Amino acid sequence: MSKVLVVLTNVNKFATLDRATGVWLSEAAHFNEVMVEHNIDVDYVSPQGGYVPLDPGSVSSTAMDATNWKFYNCADFRNDALGKSKKPSEIDPADYDAIYYAGGHGVMWDFPDNTELATIAKAIYDRGGIIAAVCHGVVGLLPITNEDGSKFIAGKNLTGFTNEEEAINKLTQAVPFLAEDELKAAGANHTKTAAYTENLVVDGQLITGQNPQSARLVGEAVVRALK
Template structure:
């Protein structure tokens, strides 16, 4: 059975301002909807396991579309993804055909230096699997290293949440680093489209999306790559 591992953040708030962070819900649900429609099983993992906070902004009335409502109303999704996510130690990489790093501002705190998740992702990739990520979740790619210690994304084509999009959020000075800058500093070839428009980049078995609007597109590109 084809199975995908979805990585979610545990980090619940900004550290410099009184504002909640966490998972941006649609980046998990819109991707997972594509998996569900193609009968692909998913598991959820987070750096610490257990509870996954949801950014309240992603639950606003204008964000709760049919797909978000479908998943957020589903007790099994809330329990498995948000209540009792797996720990990295629970994961056997060979069980998965792909890994997907979902975003949300929380990820910039607990994804980039998580070597356990980086190792799992590289094992999936080395087994012939796919690494994918969207929006701020692309910072999870920073923890993935090649056997010689170099950054996995060095020289690769990708996208992710842009400096301009962070500026529109008015959070440039409140995140520990900017995702776009960090990807470039790691040697990646970063491309982008207009703010908050769909943009998906496929570089072999690496698939990335720029923003929440790209989560479905990353899922669709993953389906194409699996076949």
């Protein structure tokens, strides 16, 4: 049976704003729902392990749908994903066929420099597994390197949260960098569609989605790749 490792953030607050953040619920829930539908097991890891905060915006009345409510109300999800996520040191990459980086603004602070998670992801990839990410979660790809020290994403086709989408959020100045700009600076071929519309890019074993609306598409593409 296949098994997927889902990466979540531990960051609960913007560094320069009195504004709460965390994982964007739908990016975990909609992806996870696809895994459940295909009997694929999921484990959760975060840079520090333990508690994972939810971005308050992701559980607002306008953001919640049936899938989000299902996972929000699920005690196992709250306990395993949000209450006691695993530490990177507790992960054996050989146990997983894919790794998926969920987003939310919190990841902008604890994903980009996390070499432990990057090493896990590259080990999964080198065994023929999948690296997947959605929205801001794509910044987790930045610290992944090849054996020669070059950037893993250099020359690869991908997508992720766009400068336009960040501007719509009015958070361009509140994040440490813009995801789209940093991916391009690392040599990636970043493509995008209209703001907040579904967009999936598959480049071999690398699968990325542009925004929260794309999380289920990423999950479905991961399932296709695993089969």
